[in-house]
Amino acid sequence: MELNADRFAKDSWLSAFDPRVKLLCFLSLAVVIALLTGTEVLLLALAFVLSLAAVSRVPPSHLARGYAMAFPFIAAASLALLFTSGTGNALNMGLRVSASVLLLLVLVSSTPFMDVLWALRWFKLPSVLSDMIMFTYRFIFVILDESGRMRLARSSRGFRGGRSLLDGEAFKVLSNTIGMIFLRSYRRADRVYLALLSRGYDGRVRSLGGHRLRFRDAGMGLAFLIIGALALTQQMGWYVWW
Amino acid sequence: MDPIVVGLGWAIALPIVAWAVHRLRQNLDERVVPFMAILAAGIFVAQMLNFPVAMGTTGHLIGATLAVALLGLYGGIVVMTTILTIQCLVFGDGGLTALGLNLLNMAVVAPLVAYGLLRLTRKGLNRWNGLGVPLAAWASVLAAALSCGAQLALSYTLSGGSYGIEPLLSLPAMGIYHAIIGIGEALITSGVVLFLSRVAPETLEFGIRAEEAKA
Amino acid sequence: MVISLRGVSFEYPGRIRALENVDLQLKEGERVALVGPNGAGKSTLLHLMAALDFAKEGEVWIAGKKVERRGAAEARKQVGFLFQDPDDQVFMPSVYEDVAFGPLNMGLPEEEVRARVDRALEAVGAAHLAKRVPQNLSLGEKKRVAMAGLLSMSPPVLLLDEPTANLDPQGRRDLVNVLMGLKQSMVIATHDLTVAFELADRAIVLKGRVLFDGTFRELMRRPEVLKEANLELPSFSRLMMMYKQHLNADFEPPLTVEEALEILKARR
Amino acid sequence: MVISLRGVSFEYPGRIRALENVDLQLKEGERVALVGPNGAGKSTLLHLMAALDFAKEGEVWIAGKKVERRGAAEARKQVGFLFQDPDDQVFMPSVYEDVAFGPLNMGLPEEEVRARVDRALEAVGAAHLAKRVPQNLSLGEKKRVAMAGLLSMSPPVLLLDEPTANLDPQGRRDLVNVLMGLKQSMVIATHDLTVAFELADRAIVLKGRVLFDGTFRELMRRPEVLKEANLELPSFSRLMMMYKQHLNADFEPPLTVEEALEILKARR
């Protein structure tokens, strides 16, 4: 299972922007997109998102993989509408969800996770939550690691699982496995956390070369503002001649 | 989902999450932080794995009951909030608009129902064990699903069909499907709790301690 | 030939090239020490030899069969693997069950399994830990348990990644004695040359590619290889070499303490 | 007194008694080796000394203040801790950021941080790894990075749990040299007596309780302690003792190779 969201973040053209501005821009646009109902504006929004994806230099295949993971939900939502309220609504639903999913994908794959966290902290997200997010994110890798190692260790000692889940023996193995992965990971997590405390961690992660607002951040803000305003005014019907 | 429903979701979920965060912060033992985080990470990973339930259907763990059983109500809410936020940040899962409602269903409704049932069934039974855990797990899944179904229905009615799903379809569909999936949740949750009570009983104490601190 | 590698190269994601064109044969009953600096690719190589990972270039043969991703389970039955980090290895809820895991998977009768587990725990000095939860052990204790989990299976080939790291000196000595008593082929990746000298007949020096493959005595005559591979003679050997320089005498670096003693005695 | 323990006992859940009535003082600038068998409680003791865990019985004082669960952050600032398993220690997404983590938490200006990180990575021979993801390194590489993360902070006390395990011989020598050059007090838990001899002035032998506390030279005269603690002389020392027996001569076991060489030279 691949979960390395930071893989392309450092090389992305978008990573040079201040994460606070980026987060604000992207999230506001996501809200705007959620409000749109016209096919044309949705297409406009989607086009903007796609061009963002293009300039971000995140490999399209990576975005495509993320999109494919979300696709069942998108399809399900649209299909449900197809049968209950017609093609137009279904198409709009598909466009809307696609645009917002892609938008978030571009955001997260072009921003190092630590930067997102830093921005969230700057926006005064309670430290319990930002801590939890950081550690949980890190520990997800611990768990994937531990379960991968466990699988290797098991198979190197001749274990071959893979029977159906509903017989008692297999259920025992499964809950045993989950429990063991959990316990191993907890032991590890505990030590990882202690190691951080001993290096002076106090609930705040500082980073080298902190971010400063620059001209280009203003540029990004402006671009998003224009697109957002355009879409919203169109949605409200202020210029129907579109 | 209709924007009004989405807004409503945020409006209900946020204060409750904020309240849980506030209460949790009042008595936070530093040993609990890694435990909460690893639990959140564990549930996150478990949510990515599908398990076969019956008749060809698959489901995945929600984990709210597991979190509440191990950490108490506030911890449970915070853990579920964390999971949903990361899903949103890492996968762009469902996007930001879905986050408000997801929070409501899985980080508020499910933990509250689980907590209520765990408290109700605990008397006379062996602390968090016994029947309470599977029952709470099953019910919390059902409750979250019904809450989601209700939102779909409400969206449909409010928007006149541009969002959501017709009530006659959404409620029973969500209800029946998740009544089945809930069985998987119940089995896995009890399995994990039993396992931990055997090999690492001290981890079960975080929730009990949180309980006592509140009382 | 129990295991043989032909032109094997290996790359980790992110273009990190860990192995470059490695050729290597392990003969029946042979004991080989795999040495080299940190990051030389020793663990990677052992993973390939255990069919736990797969080379994109080159071929790995185990017990006369070419290793493929599918059917790796068959190949894995031939080799026992000791992970460098024992945390990777122990996973059952009790030490006893953990050591019994392998033999049970081999389908042995219960009595036999119990006998093997007892013997293995005894051999690594961990009999008193049988009832403990493996995750709660000290690192050295975990290492012993992990080793017991291998010994209880006694597979035809043993691949040991740093078996003596984190063991106390007595534990190290006991382990060396246990391993010396085994007839299996084994490859031991280690930074502890004293252990390598005692255990192995043959040294392979790795640093991405194979720098040297031969006996330790030959290796001792190749200071440039030792230097390139960050190796250093064990302390008694170093002492003898310094003494030799002082004496202006001529003898080969001794490989064991006993050998060194003989040289000293002869000097008198 | 930088750190002092009075009558400390420690029990893990499940009634596992790891430490029994330990008394211990660490003086300013002192280098102490903590040795003992697997499961002796070395790691546990170091955890207590770093205010990472708390004794239920007895008192721990760090820098003149009694350690309590609350306010532990203050005490932790005084000590740098190297975990036995480097996987526990590396955290940030790149090696450079990981090594910078501590100095940044100390609130140092960026320039100073960068200088320290570069120096620390250089010192452990990991400068070439700066851009790598720490979780993807080999075990020995991780160990080096973890050590760099400590050195970059240069806290008044260093507590090192098996700093040389899994390092290659050259890395071990470099590390010893780096540590010898530091003025801080340090406690080094290790199974490698050669390293302990070179680094430490004082030996503490632990096995649940303190079996011995004194100089290595005294320890050498106490074979019963060595035996009980699963210890073994380094190979050059062992060689010299065998030689001594052969000669029927009388000299003390040498503590360094150089000392041994002097003895040999004098014999001539």
Ligand SMILES: Nc1ncnc2c1ncn2[C@@H]1O[C@H](COP(=O)(O)OP(=O)(O)OP(=O)(O)O)[C@@H](O)[C@H]1O
């Ligand atoms: N999961 C991984 N992803 C990327 N690179 C890796 C990974 N594991 C190891 N490497 C790299 O591959 C090379 C070989 O690593 P390996 O673990 O085989 O070395 P080693 O010889 O076992 O070292 P050590 O003596 O420190 O155990 C190193 O450069 C290491 O950084």
Ligand SMILES: Nc1ncnc2c1ncn2[C@@H]1O[C@H](COP(=O)(O)OP(=O)(O)OP(=O)(O)O)[C@@H](O)[C@H]1O
């Ligand atoms: N988390 C834990 N839960 C229960 N018991 C533990 C735990 N960690 C350690 N122990 C036990 O406490 C004792 C001391 O362990 P510790 O890790 O301090 O030993 P150590 O001297 O560091 O050993 P090693 O040389 O193997 O690293 C051992 O008996 C060990 O099994």
Ligand SMILES: [Mg+2]
């Ligand atoms: Mg290795």
Ligand SMILES: [Mg+2]
């Ligand atoms: Mg230890």
